[in-house]
Amino acid sequence: xxxxxxxxxxxxxxxxxxxxxxxxxxxxxxxxxxxxxxxxxxxxxxxxxxxxxxxxxxxxxxxxxxxxxxxxxxxxxxxxxxxxxxx
Numbered sequence: 443x444x445x446x447x448x449x450x451x452x453x454x455x456x457x458x459x460x461x462x463x464x465x466x467x468x469x470x471x472x473x474x475x476x477x478x479x480x481x482x483x484x485x486x487x488x489x490x491x492x493x494x495x496x497x498x499x500x501x502x503x504x505x506x507x508x509x510x511x512x513x514x515x516x517x518x519x520x521x522x523x524x525x526x527x528x529x
Contacts, residue, residue: 509521
């Protein structure tokens with residue numbers, strides 16, 4: 443358990459950590475090179491990759507009314523949201 447406590451890392455420990463990390467990466471790399479499969483092409487093909495900005499849809503008045511009724515903090519035309527209240 444003492445290995446998990448914070449302590450200043452010596453140069454020897456730094457070198458050991460680097461060697462362990464290199465062994466892990468080399469092992470992973472060897473296993474990846476043994477895989478014969480080719481990755482499948484993406485199934486979704488689109489003519490356009492990005493959406494174009496526009497006016498958007500008009501707001502449904504009934505939806506707007508319900509949203510404003512449920513909002514605890516509101517102004518005439520805006521819902522006032524809290525920032526970072528969870529912290």
